[in-house]
Amino acid sequence: MQWNLGVQVNAVQAKDLVARIQELTEANQLLASQPATxxxxxxxxxxxxxxxxxxxxxxxxxxxxxxxxxxxDG
Structure with a gap:
């Protein structure tokens, strides 16, 4: 049971990390495009x-x- 709980916690953490990586990637792309703009x-x-x-x-x-x-003339 503890192992299953650990797997679930790790899955939630991994999902949060993937979301954060996506946020940072989008922010980086926005910042990278600003000099051209x-x-x-x-x-x-x-x-x-x-x-x-x-x-x-x-x-x-x-x-x-x-x-x-x-x-x-004046």
Whole structure:
């Protein structure tokens, strides 16, 4: 009877360990995928920044031209 109880306890412990291993494996996969996700977001932000900088340069040039024209005409 004690042997049977020991087998049952070991089976429950093994089941818990398998579940914990699965949890840790899933957490590890999630953490392993995060650098790629963060890198993709960083690259997107860099593209958006470059586009915004281009827009700002164009706006400054247009403003300069408008001010020159105003000074000539005014």
């Amino acid at each position: 963060v890198e993709a977001a960083r690259a997107q932000l860099e593209r958006e920044l470059a586009e915004t900088q281009d827009d700002m340069i164009s706006a400054r040039a247009a403003l300069r031209n408008m001010m020159r024209k105003q000074n000539r």
